[in-house]
Amino acid sequence: MIKCVVWDIDNTVLSGVYLESPDRLPDADPVIASVLRELASRGVLHALASRNPPEAADYVRQVTGTSFAAARCGWGSKADAVAAITAELDLTLDAVAFVDDDMIERAEVAAALPRVLVLSPEDAADAASWPQFGPAVVTDEARRRAEMYEQRRRRQAASSKFAGTREEFLRQVGTRVTIAPAVAGDAARLHELSVRTHQLNSSGVPLGAAEFGVLIRAPGRLVVAVRLADDFGDDGLVGAAVTELDDAGTWSVPLVMMSCRALGRGVLDSLLGWLCRSAARAGARELQVPCLVTERNVPMRLALAAAGMRAAAGAAGADGRAIFARSLSGELPPVPDWVTVETVP
Amino acid sequence: MTGAEPAILDDLRQLLVTVTGRPDLGSVAAQTPLFGAGVGLDSLAGTMLLRQVQRRYGVDVAAEDLNLDALETLGSLAAFIAERVGEGPWPEGQGPC
Incomplete structure (x- = not known):
């Protein structure tokens, strides 16, 4: 079961980039904001990992009306941020999901922490219905989509262990x-x-x-x-x-x-x-x-x-x-x- | 070659090992092509490498080099970075971003 979701800020929780629009800060993404509320109501914790100044986290708290159990803002790697948040909240990596619009950030976290469930914002909106997020009812379709992510996680784990070239792994x-x-x-x-x-x-x-x-x-x-x-x-x-x-x-x-x-x-x-x-x-x-x-x-x-x-x-x-x-x-x-x-x- | 280039080259080898997950690339020659057979740098590993370079040296290769010719070899990448920073890698977490 997922107990904590770590969210990126720019173009993920916010529908825009925090530092690019100082005059008019971007709004919360309405779909993600409702996912935040829904998961919070089920007891899932939220956290932030972002390449932004710490004020960005305060702004996200305000604009989403959501409380975040932890926030890591800075220029370090997202994988380090996710690992630090997991330790701070005394969780295991299997109980953590990470959401980012940037596929390279997702790939870095998936490679460094293959036990973490790594999602795009589009899929995070869907994921609230997956079994590992504890919805009241699990449909067959939701189970099937969750299984696709499980396949990816298994592939990533195998890839991380593989010693040869990428070509050899793909073969x-x-x-x-x-x-x-x-x-x-x-x-x-x-x-x-x-x-x-x-x-x-x-x-x-x-x-x-x-x-x-x-x-x-x-x-x-x-x-x-x-x-x-x-x-x-x-x-x-x-x-x-x-x-x-x-x-x-x-x-x-x-x-x-x-x-x-x-x-x-x-x-x-x-x-x-x-x-x-x-x-x-x-x-x-x-x-x-x-x-x-x-x-x-x-x-x-x-x-x-x-x-x-x-x-x-x-x-x-x-x-x-x-x-x-x-x-x-x-x-x-x-x-x-x-x-x-x-x-x- | 500037004084910092050998240190940058060693640093880049470690970054290449990290982004590809291949320890054997820790001793790759400065003149080995990064694209094609051998290293086989693809868009995922290449983008991760460029981001690490930006974090560590403050050099945005993709913004300055339309064709990404700097990625021909680790030697050419080290030279590209050395021309712009002149110093060794920044200590962890202290690079300009």
Whole structure:
């Protein structure tokens, strides 16, 4: 059972960043505020871990009307903060959940403290209905979603113990990536991904399900859906790319996006490798990915750099985008043999 | 090479071990490519490495280096940091942020 939830502040409990808006401080996120009240009414403790000055914690207390049993504000690691709060409240790590909108912070805490239940804010809103948060009634659906998190925790624990390379781990746990043309039935999930992915999203522009429906049918476009599974569980549709097939010898990819579930599991690298190889096979000479350059999507830029893509220096245009490109001659980034490609035209 | 660079390089090796969970990378050569075979730095480990660098040295590589060429090798990353700080790593918890 979870006895304490440790919350990040910026873009998690608050719908904005505390230090970025000194004139008008951000409000509490209404969904999270109601989760705080609901869990508090069941006797679950709340705590804060944030890279903010201590005043931020006082502000969050006021604006949510919630009391927090502990707060760690500072520049140290969130994993250290969660461990310190757990010790201070005399709890065990299995009884603690951690919620943060930043997937890298979540990954750091999950890697350092694999017994902690690590959640995104979207999932925290749902988690109040999971068995480990002690709701009055547990539905089968809530039990199923809680089990998905349990799978992730088991995978993380196995990964933390594994001594070899990441590649060897992914192979050992039976990682399976499937790349296939998207179909109409994928549009709703693609829309959800385009809204929820920030750190692994090249365009930063959410698209509606209907817009994806149009793209899927459009001639001269290729929308591919990426699915991920391994021996721990099936994560379903975790990513996609929208490609414009240009006759002039360039494949341009206006959207690449990937769920945080795929983070650190070789999926984005595989997709970029596949895009390079498919474009080369189709006779293209260059692959281009226009990418919004922000502080948030650094993980996307890292994946592009790892796939050998570069932008002209100072190339971020007025829209904040830079075009990352690579030649398709010579050695191309690899596609691991656990990637299955279904027929793509 | 500035005087601080060897110390920074040793520090980066330890950070690389932490973010990848691979003790064998504690002795990786300064010229070994970080991307591709060998180290195989991916977006998760790479972002964690850049955040540790920012916390410890106050250097925001991603903000200054659009193409992240500083991440070519640990040697190039150490040089990038040394040019900007000139000193060794900050003591734990005292870096500018």
